[in-house]
Amino acid sequence: MQTTDGVRCVVPGSDVLGETPLWCEQTQSLLWLDIEQARLQRFHPASGRHDVWQFDERYVGTLALLRHPGRVLLGIDLALETFDLGTGAREKLCQVEPVGTDNRLNDGRCDSRGRFWVGTMDNQLSRGNGGFYRVDPDGSVHRQFGDVIVSNTVALSPAEDRLYFSDTRRYITWRFGLDVAAGTLGEREVFVDYGGRERPDGACVDSQGYVWNAIFAGGRVVRYAPDGTVDREIALPVSNPTCVCFGGPDLRTLYITTARRFLTRAQLRAQPWAGSLLAVDVDVAGLAERRFGRD
Numbered sequence: 001m002q003t004t005d006g007v008r009c010v011v012p013g014s015d016v017l018g019e020t021p022l023w024c025e026q027t028q029s030l031l032w033l034d035i036e037q038a039r040l041q042r043f044h045p046a047s048g049r050h051d052v053w054q055f056d057e058r059y060v061g062t063l064a065l066l067r068h069p070g071r072v073l074l075g076i077d078l079a080l081e082t083f084d085l086g087t088g089a090r091e092k093l094c095q096v097e098p099v100g101t102d103n104r105l106n107d108g109r110c111d112s113r114g115r116f117w118v119g120t121m122d123n124q125l126s127r128g129n130g131g132f133y134r135v136d137p138d139g140s141v142h143r144q145f146g147d148v149i150v151s152n153t154v155a156l157s158p159a160e161d162r163l164y165f166s167d168t169r170r171y172i173t174w175r176f177g178l179d180v181a182a183g184t185l186g187e188r189e190v191f192v193d194y195g196g197r198e199r200p201d202g203a204c205v206d207s208q209g210y211v212w213n214a215i216f217a218g219g220r221v222v223r224y225a226p227d228g229t230v231d232r233e234i235a236l237p238v239s240n241p242t243c244v245c246f247g248g249p250d251l252r253t254l255y256i257t258t259a260r261r262f263l264t265r266a267q268l269r270a271q272p273w274a275g276s277l278l279a280v281d282v283d284v285a286g287l288a289e290r291r292f293g294r295d
Contacts, residue, residue: 007236010255011043011050011277018257018275019202020063020107022289023247030247031072032257032277035061040074040083043277045248053088061105064116067293073116075105080116080135094139096120103129107202107243109154110290111180117163119151125169132165134183137294144185153203153213157226158287164191164211166200173200173213175228191228202243202257207285214241214256221256238274239263246286254282 016036023030029044038055040063055076062075066082073093074083078101080093097103097120108118114137120130130148135141153166153173160180166173171194177186191211194200201216210231211224219239223231240259247253260268260275268274 007234007256007278007280009273009276010045010279011041012273013276015039015257015259015275015277017242017259017261018277019061019242019259021202021243021245021247021255021257021277022063022065023245023251023255023286024065025288026069028249030245030255030277031063031065032243032255033060033063035059036261040072042085053083053085059104062108062118064108064110065289065291067114067291067295073292075108075118077104078120080105080118080139094135094141096133096135096141097131101129106130106150107152107154109156110292111156111160111178111183112290113180113183114291114293114295115183116292117154117156119148119154119165121148121150125150136183137292142183153200153211155203155205155211156290157205158207158209164203164205166203166213168199168201168216171196171198171200173203173211192224201241204243204245204286206246207251207287210284212244212254214244216240216242216259217262221254234280236278238271238276238278239267240274241278245289246282251286251288252282252284253279254286255279 015034021032038060040053042051064073078097103120106121116135119132122129128147131146132144149169152168155164163176163178173192175191199216201214203213221234238258242257256278
């Protein structure tokens with residue numbers, strides 16, 4: 001295992017667009033995607049085992065844990081499907097947006113009522129074609145808003161009274177009030193404005209209510225206080241971190257997915273960990289991942 005200033009490479013890889021790390025407490029393992037290569041992956045730290053499931057579709061764009069052990073929810077292009085990790089069985093849950101739309105599913109998060117909050121994004125990375133949705137355990141889809149270029153940073157506060165959301169290509173993270181009982185969003189307010197310069201990507205929230213955000217093309221992870229001020233930064237030996245989550249037995253390991261996409265050959269030579277799964281130990285615990293579906 002290699003380390004750099006506390007950051008270590010736990011699964012050397014070549015993910016084109018590693019994304020959506022989620023820690024499964026039931027199995028003490030980490031699941032994540034390579035969206036561009038349509039792969040689901042799993043890493044078991046205690047044994048070092050690394051499993052890979054390959055799909056034939058163009059994108060596997062989002063991921064959630066299910067309350068049913070051994071199964072996950074996957075975003076296959078613009079549809080959500082359940083997937084059995086043991087048998088490989090797939091079952092379509094819903095079509096979030098119509099087939100043929102030049103979008104794909106991207107970042108999402110579950111709430112404690114078993115719903116999945118998920119966005120879509122423009123495949124051309126320039127048009128406001130995407131939207132943001134609430135998907136209920138019965139598969140019903142409820143559109144929240146549109147005019148989204150690249151949906152990201154979907155994360156919920158510990159009390160589930162706030163939902164965070166970014167449009168990466170608009171360089172802003174917003175904060176919404178959330179009524180988790182009703183499944184409704186309140187007013188939108190700017191949480192962090194990156195001034196058209198930096199790209200907020202995937203995020204998670206720790207047990208103190210602070211938001212940890214991966215800055216794509218920024219080479220770092222930033223921890224933001226609940227008022228949006230910067231609390232700390234973790235510099236990384238890669239340009240393109242994509243998402244973060246807390247894992248490990250005490251939820252004090254910050255896992256970081258990374259990407260090789262958009263890097264030149266020279267950059268790739270200089271960044272051997274690009275496309276790998278990274279980790280760093282931190283002094284604050286995360287939150288257990290909420291799961292999709294009914295009890």
